Amino acid sequence: MNVAVVGLGFMGATHLKAWRQVPGVRVAAVVSADEAKLAGDLSAVGGNLGTGGERFDFTEVRKYKTNQEALRDPKIDAVDICLPTYLHESTAIAALTAGKHVLLEKPMGLNCESAERIRRCAEITKRTLMVGQVVRFVTAYRSAADWLRTAGPVRFAMFRRRCAAPGWSSWLGDKSRSGGGVFDLLIHDIDFCVSLWGMPEAVRATGYESLAAGIDVIHAELQYELRPPVIVTGGWYPPASYPFSMDFTIATDADTVEYYPDDADPFAAELAYFAACVRHGRQPDLCPPAQSAQAVALMRFILESRERNGEFVGTV
8 A cells, every 4th residue: 555644844754753563554745835844854753642753765666745746646645634623624625526535634634624624535435534533542441441341430521731832843733723722632632532422412521722822721521411420631831841642531430540651552443553554445434524514513612611610511
């Protein structure tokens, strides 16, 4: 399978490293307007996972400056879109329409309408579409999901994710392009909650946002019928050296499960699963686009509640 990686920022570099671990897949093309990056120099790329960039050997890789060039390449089977969120809809729809399978970095789109347009395009074109909600492929989270199938009623659940504002990326601090810090970061936890329990009946959220000051924090409650609220909390915290971290606690009548770190690379597992779906002509049941679109919609309801100082906002 030949893949084109579109966008060579932090996630593009992360995916390039992960593709090395996926048998039967070749990164056949890369797309960037940056000449240095097209030459393989991603050493200046930074991110919030403690991993830096590196130099890649693109000797055998076709190099394109525009998405259109890559989409016209008949040898490309799938496109791995690692672009800023505001470019997701136009790029994904163009790729699907060109007959390419699409792996799309999270969040699926800036709003639920955008996400739904992408999802419908995949249905019409009958191409495989998967959003990179990588938490679904983290061993601890997958184990928790398996455990919950037989664990009994959930009495408490809390998910946290936090880091410093991304000084390594200008577009993430622009709400019109990223949706904001909370939207971009906590979409992981919201998506995981959707995968476990579906859409809540209502949400309530409080917090504070000042992207210019590098602060965007939230404490949200997802209100489900016949169970205590599920808490999702976190965001961007000062100072610039504040480290990235994530965790969860889930309790039932009989037991409590908490997040523990593991050594497996969730990005390699995510990309390998996508590649298997493409090869076998199936849709990604472990990470369905419909739920990725729901996660975007749910994040918008949560942010609306924060703007309304914690008022309940219905989701149906």
